[in-house]
Each structure stands twice: as structure tokens, then as C-alpha cells.
Amino acid sequence: MPMSRRDLIASLGLGSAAMLLPRAALAAYPDRPVRLIVPFAPGGNADIVGRLVGDQMSKALGQPVVVENRGGAGGGIGAEFVARAAPDGYTLFVGSNGPLTVNPFVQAKLAYDPLKDFAPVALTSYVPHAIIVNNNMPAKTLQELITLSKKQGITMATSGVGSATHMTLERFKAATGANITHVPYKSGGALMPDLMGGSVQSAMTEFSTALPLHKGGKAHIVAIALAKRSALAPEISTFIESGVKGFTAQSFIGVLAPAGTPPAIIDRLQKAIAGALKGGTAPDKLRGMGSEIATPEQMTAAGFAAFIRTDYENMREAAKLAGLKPK
Numbered sequence: 001m002p003m004s005r006r007d008l009i010a011s012l013g014l015g016s017a018a019m020l021l022p023r024a025a026l027a028a029y030p031d032r033p034v035r036l037i038v039p040f041a042p043g044g045n046a047d048i049v050g051r052l053v054g055d056q057m058s059k060a061l062g063q064p065v066v067v068e069n070r071g072g073a074g075g076g077i078g079a080e081f082v083a084r085a086a087p088d089g090y091t092l093f094v095g096s097n098g099p100l101t102v103n104p105f106v107q108a109k110l111a112y113d114p115l116k117d118f119a120p121v122a123l124t125s126y127v128p129h130a131i132i133v134n135n136n137m138p139a140k141t142l143q144e145l146i147t148l149s150k151k152q153g154i155t156m157a158t159s160g161v162g163s164a165t166h167m168t169l170e171r172f173k174a175a176t177g178a179n180i181t182h183v184p185y186k187s188g189g190a191l192m193p194d195l196m197g198g199s200v201q202s203a204m205t206e207f208s209t210a211l212p213l214h215k216g217g218k219a220h221i222v223a224i225a226l227a228k229r230s231a232l233a234p235e236i237s238t239f240i241e242s243g244v245k246g247f248t249a250q251s252f253i254g255v256l257a258p259a260g261t262p263p264a265i266i267d268r269l270q271k272a273i274a275g276a277l278k279g280g281t282a283p284d285k286l287r288g289m290g291s292e293i294a295t296p297e298q299m300t301a302a303g304f305a306a307f308i309r310t311d312y313e314n315m316r317e318a319a320k321l322a323g324l325k326p327k
Contacts (some may be wrong), residue, residue: 038069050185092269097315102167127207127208136194149178156182157191208289255289
């Protein structure tokens with residue numbers, strides 16, 4: 001079997017593909033449009049973030065950043081495409097929980113390795129998870145919800161078996177001993193009518209999905225899984241404030257390149273992304289959607305790599321708690 005370019009790099013003990021690229025190519029980067037692969041259909045959170053950040057990146061890079069949607073297999077199709085792309089900085093990945101930290105524990109035959117086949121560039125933003133209850137629920141705080149569940153059991157919806165919110169629910173149950181029956185839906189938006197109608201008592205969902213109902217008085221958020229309260233709804237307590245020690249959870253979005261991309265190119269891309277999130281319209285639009293902007297450390301390649309590793313291990317533990325096995 002012929003040796004691939006990436007295997008050749010590994011066999012030579014090279015830390016990157018920089019030694020295989022002409023110096024002139026590195027100096028001129030980028031000299032043509034950059035593709036930003038979103039592994040989901042248009043209109044979702046990853047797509048919106050990719051387009052906002054990509055538009056600002058193009059100004060810094062001096063070249064168009066073209067968003068291309070390649071959905072399917074929980075983000076796996078787009079992930080595989082980027083993992084196999086040339087490590088030259090012209091094909092990038094808008095990565096999130098699904099393809100990076102959830103799929104390894106629910107899909108038996110991934111065509112890529114999320115920890116080895118990508119070079120993290122920068123975390124851009126994340127949407128914290130939150131618990132929202134319908135207005136008929138007597139529990140109005142997180143501790144009241146936990147107490148009620150232990151007395152009579154409650155139902156809690158998520159956006160599906162093996163979803164990021166399902167994983168957060170399993171971690172929450174393990175941390176609190178809450179007696180909760182999981183009710184999976186196809187998406188966060190799909191479960192909201194049943195929540196308001198009373199068919200399901202509560203939901204673990206993305207804060208951005210729950211916030212409009214909370215603000216409109218149609219349902220009530222009892223806690224948000226952030227380290228500190230959200231500026232969009234400062235009246236909502238965090239899980240930590242409510243007695244669940246160290247508990248945070250989120251759906252994240254970040255940009256990655258194929259493994260072996262030269263450090264000089266990663267650095268150029270990282271600076272473009274960090275610049276895009278310091279000013280302009282992107283940060284305000286993301287915050288208006290309920291997203292939190294990544295910290296300066298998380299916006300570095302090393303910081304994002306550490307973030308992915310932590311979330312990966314959290315998902316591994318959550319999958320065990322849920323009894324999920326790759327299939």
C-alpha cells in the first residue's frame with residue numbers, strides 16, 4: 001500500500017508539514033480563497049458562527065473565506081473531508097461537540113480520529129446548556145427540581161440519544177442523584193412545543209433555544225451551566241451556585257485545520273480569528289444569540305486543544321453513565 005503524505009510526515013518524525021512546503025508558499029499564504037467546512041446543514045449554530053467568523057477572517061487574511069456545508073453522520077462526513085484534505089491552510093473545519101467529542105462514543109467506525117487528525121486553531125464561542133421547566137412545574141429552582149425528582153421522578157427532554165445535551169443530562173444525574181427519565185427528541189427546537197404543552201416536564205437544552213421562552217414567560221429556566229451568570233439573563237443562577245460543584249456544560253464551536261498544517265499558517269489563522277472576535281459585528285451578534293465568546297486563552301491553538309481534550313473526557317464518562325456503546 002502506498003504511503004500517504006501524512007504517514008510520510010509521521011515516519012520522518014516531522015512535527016508539521018512545513019518542511020514539505022516551499023518557503024515562498026508559506027510567505028504568500030493565503031494567495032487564494034480559504035474553504036471553511038461546516039459539517040451540518042445551513043441555518044444551524046455551527047453554520048451561523050462559521051459565516052460570521054469567516055466573513056471577519058476574510059478581511060484579516062485578504063482572501064475570501066468561503067463557507068461550504070457538508071452535512072451528514074452527525075458531522076462525520078465534513079470532519080472526514082477536512083481530515084483528509086491537504087494540510088496547507090486552505091481547507092478548514094468548523095468543529096463542534098458532535099464530530100469532535102461525541103461521535104467517538106456513539107459511532108463504531110469513525111473514518112477520522114478527532115484527537116489526531118486535526119490541528120486546533122481557535123475556539124470561537126460556546127452556548128451553555130440550561131435546564132428549563134414548564135410553567136406547571138412547582139419547582140422553580142434547581143435544588144427544588146432535584147428534590148422533587150427524588151420524591152416522584154420527573155421527565156426531561158434532550159435533543160436526542162447521544163446528543164451533547166443528553167451527555168450533559170447524564171453527568172447531571174450522576175452529580176446530583178436526581179431521578180430523571182430521559183425523553184429524546186430530534187432537536188432542541190422540536191421538544192419546545194411539548195415542554196410548553198406539558199407533555200414533558202423539563203428539558204436540558206442549549207441556552208439560546210431556551211432563552212426566548214424564558215423571556216416570554218412561556219417556560220422557566222432554573223439554572224445555566226456556566227461558570228458565572230449570563231449577562232443576557234443575570235437573574236438565572238448557575239448550576240454551581242445552585243450546589244452542583246464545578247458543573248459546566250456547553251455546545252462549542254471552533255476552527256481546526258488538518259493535522260500537519262504548518263505552525264506559521266496556524267498562527268496566521270489564529271490571529272485572524274482572534275481579531276474577528278475582538279471587534280466588529282461578530283461578537284455582538286454571537287452574544288445576541290446566547291453564545292459566550294471564548295476567552296483569549298481558549299482562542300489559542302493550545303488552549304483550544306486543552307478544551308477539546310477536557311470535553312472529550314467528559315463525553316467518555318457521560319457515555320458510560322448512559323450505557324451508550326458505539327454502533
